[in-house]
Amino acid sequence: MPEGKSLHIYNTLTRKKEVFKPLNPPFVGLYVCGPTVYSDVHLGNIRSNLTFDIVYRYLTYLKYNVRYVRNITDVGHLLDNDEGDDKIEKRARLEKIEPMEIVQKYTNNFHVVTQLFNLINPSIEPTATGHIVEQIEMVQRILDNNLAYEINGSVYFDVKKYSGEHNYGELSGRKLDELLEQTRDELEGGDEKKYFADFAIWKKASEETIMKWDSPWGLGVPGWHLECSVMSTKYLGQRFDIHGGGMDLKFPHHECEIAQSIGADGVNPVKYWMHNNMLTVNGTKMSKSLGNSFLPLELISGDHPSLEQGYSPMTVRFFMLQAHYRSTLDFSNEALQAAEKGLKKLMTTITTLNKLESSEKSSVNISFLIKKCKESMNDDFNTPITIAHLFDGVKIINSINDDKESISAKDLENLQDHYNTFVFEILGLKIEHVNSSNDKLANALMDVIINIRNQSKEKKDWETADLIRNELKRLNISINDGKDSSTWSYEE
């Protein structure tokens, strides 16, 4: 049986920490909103995916059998007010390629970045365009239940009617009359919806729209909120355990998901809602218009005016984990550089730990340290506190290494196991052989050196070629001569 009885999760729906009790243990259904693939993945996506990567890893560590579903939104969703261009098609026109080429290009980009940050692939990665039939069926069920209406080939969810019997706003805490105040100005323009808060679950397609599907209401596209309702319940059941996403998705996206599921099937779909917080840069909101928003790959290369250097993917991962997922995460060069140092210290400690020699008896208390790490992870996946506990152990490990303290063989094995499990499996960090900020320089230098060596080989100057090889070997760099070219690698 999973030992997760003491795991507590903050549930956005109930606004409190609850003991985690899955619906059908040891199975756990986890659904996370994935990216809309119309441009390069941004850092906010990475934080969200990292948050639920940790959730997935820790639940797996607790021996739950997790089915992790993360969607790809590959039909550009309409804007919140149900108007505006399809984002993917707009981009396709801009780049003068097919919408599905845009989808492929940015799906690939997303996957490259998730690999770089060592994010585990979901068990299922369904696409919106792959589930059009199910989306049409869900629209029909909502219509059958008289909680939607059709106007001019579009179908709208009837929020006014729904809120007569149900609590629209239960997740976000928003109240319809307050929302009405906020949107009064926008209503002037005349709208085919009956009520300001109604939202499209099927939208009639214009002549120019390329990606559109036939439906009982004519050619159109599904509303954005609909795909997540359909794909989550298709793969995890009408009611499932955890639904995650960024805080910005709470309203209207997730609120509408709840309404759609109740409207179609009478089931409140999610037991635990989890939302990660936003990113800031030097204390201000990260935004394109402020010029302070950088892409994950820019953060790695350092190729952005607000970055003093590049930071390796594991430095960024470690840095993000030093903030709790429900807190805002503030990027600054100082904080990233501190994370770089901290990560290096932690990795050096693990190398030391794995080489430690045991004694007859322990003078240190290991079980206390191990217990503390589990407690902090059980407390709503509190990674910063867990990392702090791992650093408490650094002092212990160093004093054993300096022969000031001693450790028994059994304790040593437990401690090694603990660090390897927590650092690599749960926090998902990995050893990076070459510090990424030096990557570019190292690669450029090695190109120069390998070129010189190749030239000496061509001139049959074996002495110089061997000298270069042997000197590099002393730096733990090995050159591998291929048929047409030579590559190099660094060994720790």
Ligand code: ZN
């Ligand atoms: Zn979603």
